[in-house]
Every structure is written in structure tokens, then in C-alpha cells.
Amino acid sequence: MRIEANVFNIPTAFFILAGTAYGIFTHWSEWVGFLAIYLTAGMFGMVGFYFKMLERRHGKRPEDAEDGEIADHAGEQGVFAPWSWWPLVLAAGAALSFVALAVDWWIMVPAAVLGTIGLWGWVFEFSRGQHAH
Known part of the structure; x- marks a missing residue:
């Protein structure tokens, strides 16, 4: 899950920097722009944080290993609703x-x-x- 977490954590850092730069260039007078960019960083950060928690909880997956095989991930995958309206x-x-x-x-x-x-x-x-x- 480290790769999935980084897919979201790297844009989090980018949007924080972009929001700060936007605020500096507009002299913090245009509220909607930098606030929207910071909120975008927050959304990316929440997903990245969730993937980081999953990595800690489940450990290394077979697809994360270099020598992983398809059969290593066989078996039960979770609990899913059989049908739901x-x-x-x-x-x-x-x-x-x-x-x-x-x-x-x-x-x-x-x-x-x-x-x-x-x-x-x-x-x-x-x-x-x-x-x-």
C-alpha cells in the first residue's frame, strides 16, 4: 500500500505548496482560490492517510513483493453484501x-x-x- 499512499501523499504536498504560492502571489486577498487549493490538498491527504493506515494494518501484500505470484493472493478477499437494494x-x-x-x-x-x-x-x-x- 506504500505506492498507493504515495500516489496521494505527493499531490498533497504539491497542493499545499501551490496554495501557499497562490496566496502569496495574490497577497492573501482572494479567499476562494487558495482555500480551494488547500481543501484539495486535504482531500488528497485523507485518502493517502487511509492507505497508510491500511499498510500498517495489513502489512506487505503479495503484489508488493518483487517475487510475488498470483497464487499467493488466493483465498477469501473480504466480506461483501451478496445483494443490496x-x-x-x-x-x-x-x-x-x-x-x-x-x-x-x-x-x-x-x-x-x-x-x-x-x-x-x-x-x-x-x-x-x-x-x-
Whole structure:
């Protein structure tokens, strides 16, 4: 995971430097520009930090080794939902909220309700029903 972490950590450093340079050249008077660049650095940094945590937790993977074979990574890959309709409900709530931005504010109420139901169902999918733990 070191390579994946560096793919995101190197742009983090670049965007921090770019945001600082942008702020210096604009005399810190244009708030949107340097703040957006710093937020971009923050987003890259969060993903890089996550990959660095995964590297510490899981150690070296077979694909990280120079002499790794395809068969070294055989076996169980994780726990995945066999089927789920909840992402579709959550996406419908998100789509309805974008419609609310374009049409009228009152559509945001059913969008929030639908999105909350979809998120709740997806998070607690393995807590009840056929796939309960």
C-alpha cells in the first residue's frame, strides 16, 4: 500500500505548496482560490492517510513483493453484501436532492427522508434479516 499512499501523499504536498504560492502571489486577498487549493490538498491527504493506515494494518501484500505470484493472493478477499437494494434508495434520495436544487427547496424534504432511509438501511443491512450477524 506504500505506492498507493504515495500516489496521494505527493499531490498533497504539491497542493499545499501551490496554495501557499497562490496566496502569496495574490497577497492573501482572494479567499476562494487558495482555500480551494488547500481543501484539495486535504482531500488528497485523507485518502493517502487511509492507505497508510491500511499498510500498517495489513502489512506487505503479495503484489508488493518483487517475487510475488498470483497464487499467493488466493483465498477469501473480504466480506461483501451478496445483494443490496439500499444503494439504489440512497442514490434516489441524492438524485432528488439535486432536483431540489434545480426546481424548488421543498423537494429537499422528501429527498432528505429518502436519503436517510437509504443510508439507515444500508448501514444496518447486516444487523437484521437474512444476513444478520
